[in-house]
Amino acid sequence: MADLYQLSSASLDALFAALTADGRRILAPTEADGRSELNPVTRPDQVAKDYLQTTLSAKETVFPKVERLLSYTQAPGQVDLVDAEPHAVPTVLFGIRPCEASAFAALDAVFNWDYRDKFFNARLEQLSVIGVSCARRDDACFCTAVGGGPGATKGSDILLTPMAGGYLAEVLTDKGRAIQALAPDLFQPTSGVDKAALLANVPTAFDQPALTAKLPALFDSPLWSEQSLRCVGCGACAFVCPTCVCFDIQEEADKTGGRRLRAWDSCGYHMFTLHASGHNPRETQGARWRQRIYHKFSYYPERYGQLGCVGCGKCTRACPVDMNLQEHLVEASQVNP
Amino acid sequence: MELREKAKQLLESGDVKAVLGFEPGTGGVRRPAFARSAAQAEKLVFDGEQNLASYVTHKEVKRLGRLALVARPDTLRALLQLMGERQLKEGDVLPLVLEDGQVRELTDAQAIEEYLALTAKELPAQDRELLERLGGMTRQERWDFWQKELSRCIKCYACRSSCPMCYCEHCTMDCNRPQWVPVPSHALGNLEYHMVRAMHLAGRCVECGDCGRACPVGIPIHLLTFNAEESVHAQFGQRAGASAKLDYAMSTFRPDDKETFIR
Numbered sequence: 377m378a379d380l381y382q383l384s385s386a387s388l389d390a391l392f393a394a395l396t397a398d399g400r401r402i403l404a405p406t407e408a409d410g411r412s413e414l415n416p417v418t419r420p421d422q423v424a425k426d427y428l429q430t431t432l433s434a435k436e437t438v439f440p441k442v443e444r445l446l447s448y449t450q451a452p453g454q455v456d457l458v459d460a461e462p463h464a465v466p467t468v469l470f471g472i473r474p475c476e477a478s479a480f481a482a483l484d485a486v487f488n489w490d491y492r493d494k495f496f497n498a499r500l501e502q503l504s505v506i507g508v509s510c511a512r513r514d515d516a517c518f519c520t521a522v523g524g525g526p527g528a529t530k531g532s533d534i535l536l537t538p539m540a541g542g543y544l545a546e547v548l549t550d551k552g553r554a555i556q557a558l559a560p561d562l563f564q565p566t567s568g569v570d571k572a573a574l575l576a577n578v579p580t581a582f583d584q585p586a587l588t589a590k591l592p593a594l595f596d597s598p599l600w601s602e603q604s605l606r607c608v609g610c611g612a613c614a615f616v617c618p619t620c621v622c623f624d625i626q627e628e629a630d631k632t633g634g635r636r637l638r639a640w641d642s643c644g645y646h647m648f649t650l651h652a653s654g655h656n657p658r659e660t661q662g663a664r665w666r667q668r669i670y671h672k673f674s675y676y677p678e679r680y681g682q683l684g685c686v687g688c689g690k691c692t693r694a695c696p697v698d699m700n701l702q703e704h705l706v707e708a709s710q711v712n713p
Numbered sequence: 714m715e716l717r718e719k720a721k722q723l724l725e726s727g728d729v730k731a732v733l734g735f736e737p738g739t740g741g742v743r744r745p746a747f748a749r750s751a752a753q754a755e756k757l758v759f760d761g762e763q764n765l766a767s768y769v770t771h772k773e774v775k776r777l778g779r780l781a782l783v784a785r786p787d788t789l790r791a792l793l794q795l796m797g798e799r800q801l802k803e804g805d806v807l808p809l810v811l812e813d814g815q816v817r818e819l820t821d822a823q824a825i826e827e828y829l830a831l832t833a834k835e836l837p838a839q840d841r842e843l844l845e846r847l848g849g850m851t852r853q854e855r856w857d858f859w860q861k862e863l864s865r866c867i868k869c870y871a872c873r874s875s876c877p878m879c880y881c882e883h884c885t886m887d888c889n890r891p892q893w894v895p896v897p898s899h900a901l902g903n904l905e906y907h908m909v910r911a912m913h914l915a916g917r918c919v920e921c922g923d924c925g926r927a928c929p930v931g932i933p934i935h936l937l938t939f940n941a942e943e944s945v946h947a948q949f950g951q952r953a954g955a956s957a958k959l960d961y962a963m964s965t966f967r968p969d970d971k972e973t974f975i976r
Contacts, residue, residue, distance in 0.1 A: 442897040515740045606745040610874035612929045615867045639897035696927035698744035
């Protein structure tokens, strides 16, 4: 049970000042030129007022689009290898939505599956999340179908739910309590607030456990190639996704040295599974689209005991041809194997 | 005849195997939609923004058989350009255009050329203004503008995937023996990708703007190829997609070329 407090709108100034004084970078949604992005801020008035979500997800903070893993110099008979150290700065993510906050667990499942990834972990350790509940939604949202909700606490260290005059603040973890301790007077004890009444209404779009149970039998269904006919095979969905974790390892080198980089990759690309022989086990866009669905709703639950989707809808919003994920999952739920 | 009626007729007669148009999508947007039966044709609408010509080179779409598609002038230009570049056979597609509320079939390249001859190419005012603003900048200012914009690029390739003229099965970006262009989305990787794409589209870009529309992070990336295309038009008086015959400035050699460096 979380400790419940009230935080007035005016007190955010002092909270941001306290976080900055503590040496923490604050990343929050900003809105300029029609773009909704996560950017460093120092004052609450820099935070977007009426945003739904940022276009890109917060995964960048722990899994950047490009990251150096090592570098080396070479001369005849000699190679000097230098391990890269993670560039992790104390960071507070302010204002991300409960769906995105819950997505860090899906990334964690992969980055700490067998090998503990020091880059991911260093950043995650330095990260605190002050989530903000959703008072509204759009047609792409389906968090409630995948175990989340507009006021779900998973992944947030403090969850703020907007209410008249400020926020209902749930302090959920040690990291959250550490933030509270920076400005204890701002958090006023409260009780009797009807949190549910403050949240957006997100009806459950489909029966996810039933869908997950059915997917193995749907593997050869023509549904996937039918759904993916309009897919153009870009990586927008994967790159904006808060849980998509596939990466490529690239070596950039010349005669004197080089560096090894990790970069985002996408299973939607036609070369993603292309073998050196020329054979491609996922030769059509239908097979690649199916992989995207199955990885999130079948393989992830099987391997990690959790879903690889948080229902944020970023993929749907970013898709140039409106491959609406929720709609396709609803359709799959209604098909008989 | 209206679109749905025409689509049904074409599908039922077996004249085409699929009709590609638009349908209402999330939050009222229009998205591409394939109808492969008369029943599926019920959802089709004419008004959508995308250039549907980008689909005609998809393997999965080619396998469907002969395709009718809803076409705006930019779609038709792309189809002609694809024919000129030997990526599309004249009879494999049947463009449908709207004239006075009626759907008209453009049955061959000549019909497309004639239709387009009556349609002047004009850039949207907003793009024209931004191009002029960029043109009025100093080199340094322009460089700074693009550096800032491209820093947002995540190399998702939505621009390439949405472009009707980016049909290469093996794009230069995907060549790794040697790796011509860095794969990661760092400053150099982003810059080289977009420079290569703009150069490859100079004289071939039909200026539909789909690359810019597709960009999830809102980079006006279409202005790079627009600028290259406008420059080819200014220098050589040619526009991409005017004819199904291959004759465009950047890759056609003529023994009587007035420039001497090439001989």
